[in-house]
Amino acid sequence: MQSHSLKLPPTLSCQEYPPGVNIIPMGSKTAQPFRTTNLIVFTNGNNPVEHESSPFVAQGDAMIIDPGCRSEFNKELAEIVTALPRKLIVFVTHHHRDHVDGLSTVQKTNPDACLLAHENTISRIRKDDWSVGYTTVSGTEEICIGGERFKIIFAPGHTDGHLALLHVSTNSLIAGDHCVGQGSAFLDINSGGNMNDYFQTTYKFMDLSPNALISMHGRVNLWPKHMLCGYLKNRRSRESTILKAIESGSKTLFDIVAYTYADVDRNLWVIAASNVRLHVEHLAHQNKLPKEFCVEKFESTCRVHFFSRWMWTYVQNRINSPTLMLLGAVTASGIALLCSVRNK
Numbered sequence: 001m002q003s004h005s006l007k008l009p010p011t012l013s014c015q016e017y018p019p020g021v022n023i024i025p026m027g028s029k030t031a032q033p034f035r036t037t038n039l040i041v042f043t044n045g046n047n048p049v050e051h052e053s054s055p056f057v058a059q060g061d062a063m064i065i066d067p068g069c070r071s072e073f074n075k076e077l078a079e080i081v082t083a084l085p086r087k088l089i090v091f092v093t094h095h096h097r098d099h100v101d102g103l104s105t106v107q108k109t110n111p112d113a114c115l116l117a118h119e120n121t122i123s124r125i126r127k128d129d130w131s132v133g134y135t136t137v138s139g140t141e142e143i144c145i146g147g148e149r150f151k152i153i154f155a156p157g158h159t160d161g162h163l164a165l166l167h168v169s170t171n172s173l174i175a176g177d178h179c180v181g182q183g184s185a186f187l188d189i190n191s192g193g194n195m196n197d198y199f200q201t202t203y204k205f206m207d208l209s210p211n212a213l214i215s216m217h218g219r220v221n222l223w224p225k226h227m228l229c230g231y232l233k234n235r236r237s238r239e240s241t242i243l244k245a246i247e248s249g250s251k252t253l254f255d256i257v258a259y260t261y262a263d264v265d266r267n268l269w270v271i272a273a274s275n276v277r278l279h280v281e282h283l284a285h286q287n288k289l290p291k292e293f294c295v296e297k298f299e300s301t302c303r304v305h306f307f308s309r310w311m312w313t314y315v316q317n318r319i320n321s322p323t324l325m326l327l328g329a330v331t332a333s334g335i336a337l338l339c340s341v342r343n344k
């Protein structure tokens with residue numbers, strides 16, 4: 001079922017769930033295993049209500065969330081925006097490129113549109129992407145679109161400016177990158193990603209008891225509590241393995257990563273390393289680290305020390321496998337050839 005008021009280019013597909021919330025996956029510069037970011041378009045503007053003394057931070061006739069498509073989809077994005085009412089709210093959950101790449105197209109197509117985002121997100125959005133008409137929000141406000149209420153939820157963890165949105169009448173949660181369609185999201189350590197915030201946001205989402213959870217990558221989840229409990233279970237289990245590594249004598253980032261991710265492809269250890277740093281910070285926050293573990297010394301091993309040891313292990317690993325076999329085969333056949341020439 002597709003909202004009668006949304007005109008969509010034929011090349012795009014759309015799922016409307018719950019009614020009025022249109023989810024349009026668009027090709028984006030996102031991380032594997034995903035290739036698209038869900039553009040959310042809310043158009044249920046059949047009931048426009050103008051509140052005199054408005055309790056809302058913004059009101060509009062339509063809203064789009066996270067226009068993060070690649071430039072080759074700008075034409076389709078412009079077509080969507082052109083077909084929407086002029087009084088448009090643009091909500092951005094956070095500043096990652098796969099969530100804001102289409103902003104400049106939205107602004108060019110509708111210069112009257114108003115951008116809403118957290119101040120930590122706004123400060124990271126380039127002037128080339130958005131230059132006029134924005135409102136910073138903190139995560140306590142509400143938005144009204146055609147008579148429908150959306151509660152803004154402060155949801156840090158993935159980044160320090162990350163926001164979610166609750167569609168009040170259906171209790172559906174648009175969760176940004178806190179949740180993803182499969183696996184779990186990485187936390188961006190360079191943009192204020194924080195494990196304690198991640199846990200608190202997950203508890204906050206559970207308290208909301210949403211009926212549906214809409215993430216920006218992958219499918220809608222209709223069993224949100226199950227998904228959120230799974231996240232908590234996985235993170236706690238990872239954290240207890242990290243604590244075990246520390247208790248058994250690991251003091252450097254590399255040693256803890258090697259212990260915790262022993263059975264994971266070494267290519268992924270660099271991403272795993274920032275996860276470990278966030279867990280160690282969280283363990284320190286909870287006073288769970290053994291007294292003999294020095295956090296300052298650990299932090300001094302997080303850059304050159306980690307990368308040099310990781311590079312060495314990575315190169316060794318590469319040489320051990322097919323390259324080494326090929327080298328061995330070439331050397332053996334060379335020796336065999338030499339011997340046969342000498343024996344003639």
Ligand SMILES: [Zn+2]
Nearest residue numbers: 094096158177
């Ligand atoms: Zn992100």
Ligand SMILES: [Zn+2]
Nearest residue numbers: 030096098177
């Ligand atoms: Zn993303």
